[in-house]
Amino acid sequence: MLSAPPAYAQPIFDRLNASNYLAKPEAAAITAHLIELNAATADGARLRQIITFVAANPRAPLVQALGTGLRRNGTSIEQADTEKQLTPAFIHAASIAHDATATPAARIEAIELLSLQPPAQARTALAAGLTKGQPPAVQRAAINAVAQHYSTESTRLLIEHWSDYDSPAQEAVITILLAREVSANTLLSTIAAGDILPSALSASQVQAVVQHKDASLAARAKQVLASVIPPARAEMVEKFQPALTLSGVADRGQTIYQSRCFICHQAAGLGIALGPDLITVKSKGRAALLSAILEPHKEVASQYIAYTVNTKAGQTLQGIITKDDARSLTLKMLGGVEVNIPRATLKGSASTGQSLMPEGLEAGLDVQGMADLLTFIEELK
Numbered sequence: 348m349l350s351a352p353p354a355y356a357q358p359i360f361d362r363l364n365a366s367n368y369l370a371k372p373e374a375a376a377i378t379a380h381l382i383e384l385n386a387a388t389a390d391g392a393r394l395r396q397i398i399t400f401v402a403a404n405p406r407a408p409l410v411q412a413l414g415t416g417l418r419r420n421g422t423s424i425e426q427a428d429t430e431k432q433l434t435p436a437f438i439h440a441a442s443i444a445h446d447a448t449a450t451p452a453a454r455i456e457a458i459e460l461l462s463l464q465p466p467a468q469a470r471t472a473l474a475a476g477l478t479k480g481q482p483p484a485v486q487r488a489a490i491n492a493v494a495q496h497y498s499t500e501s502t503r504l505l506i507e508h509w510s511d512y513d514s515p516a517q518e519a520v521i522t523i524l525l526a527r528e529v530s531a532n533t534l535l536s537t538i539a540a541g542d543i544l545p546s547a548l549s550a551s552q553v554q555a556v557v558q559h560k561d562a563s564l565a566a567r568a569k570q571v572l573a574s575v576i577p578p579a580r581a582e583m584v585e586k587f588q589p590a591l592t593l594s595g596v597a598d599r600g601q602t603i604y605q606s607r608c609f610i611c612h613q614a615a616g617l618g619i620a621l622g623p624d625l626i627t628v629k630s631k632g633r634a635a636l637l638s639a640i641l642e643p644h645k646e647v648a649s650q651y652i653a654y655t656v657n658t659k660a661g662q663t664l665q666g667i668i669t670k671d672d673a674r675s676l677t678l679k680m681l682g683g684v685e686v687n688i689p690r691a692t693l694k695g696s697a698s699t700g701q702s703l704m705p706e707g708l709e710a711g712l713d714v715q716g717m718a719d720l721l722t723f724i725e726e727l728k
């Protein structure tokens with residue numbers, strides 16, 4: 348049973364089949380949008396009415412829209428829901444989030460809902476989602492939800508479960524920790540103490556933190572991550588010269604591509620599109636390809652220059668800007684995730700002048716491996 352929609356939404360709801368309008372994705376999206384717009388400006392009785400509506404239909408996207416709108420209104424669910432109308436929905440979500448017999452989709456929605464609850468109340472349910480043996484998508488949702496409750500406590504929780512994560516989850520956790528100076532420092536301390544290996548950071552993550560705009564953080568990173576900071580480029584160019592004439596095996600090269608390049612380049616129908624599809628560079632010539640791999644910052648097309656964006660909430664995000672207009676900025680980050688950042692929440696953005704492709708991708712590769720990788724690119728069809 349749905350409760351009556353608030354007056355402002357009546358005309359739209361009337362035109363939808365009221366019994367299942369939330370089941371239709373487009374209708375749910377419109378409803379969420381209306382809730383956000385209204386929560387951003389309403390107060391008093393009208394705000395209460397909106398909260399009543401969401402409490403009666405506590406789907407994650409609607410609660411999320413309420414939370415976003417309230418934040419724009421300078422408040423939060425915790426402060427605005429004085430009558431605790433949403434509490435039953437959060438209690439229900441906590442039980443689903445825990446429930447190993449619930450479907451992953453239901454658990455993920457419950458976890459997303461909990462990310463909107465005050466951290467202290469949601470923590471136990473979310474911590475259960477971090478433990479080993481959860482479906483990967485559930486664990487990932489729990490990681491993201493804990494990350495949204497940013498605090499020293501959430502940082503501790505994410506690190507405490509380190510050995511419960513698979514490697515994509517570990518990479519995601521590092522990205523989250525590096526996004527804020529305080530948690531980045533905590534990560535460096537954990538690495539210095541030997542509880543996380545420096546090699547857990549990808550080449551991109553190493554590059555981002557050793558070039559951090561906070562000089563003391565960058566200096567500490569250079570010290571703690573010394574074993575994984577890429578050697579001088581000239582040295583590597585010299586080391587890999589023989590790969591230019593050595594013949595390679597494309598199949599072996601494909602395996603190397605999958606472990607090192609896949610997250611940013613498509614090739615042979617695989618991979619994520621962040622940089623160019625490697626088929627577009629197959630006939631550049633070996634020397635040019637080798638140089639592009641070893642010295643990514645030497646030549647960068649302007650649409651691929653990496654930007655660092657700081658938000659008022661204290662996050663530092665890195666990616667390429669795919670959309671930039673008066674209202675917001677869209678950043679495409681590693682893993683191909685696009686985030687839309689409203690201008691109102693933006694503190695500043697700066698170009699690093701460098702490619703998003705990091706130095707040091709050759710780490711651990713021998714000359715034959717490089718020749719295999721070059722052959723794989725040259726033989727792409």
Ligand code: HEC
Nearest residue numbers: 551607608611622628636639643647648651702703704708
């Ligand atoms: C973190 C993302 C990332 C990773 C990982 C990455 N690349 Fe790139 N790559 C890019 C981006 C972005 C560009 C385009 C900007 C530039 O030219 O630097 C690029 C450019 C290139 C180019 C030059 C393309 C041109 O138009 O000249 C080559 C060749 C290349 N990458 C090969 C590789 C190979 C091989 C690997 C794996 C060993 C790899 N890349 C890993 C992001 C990445």
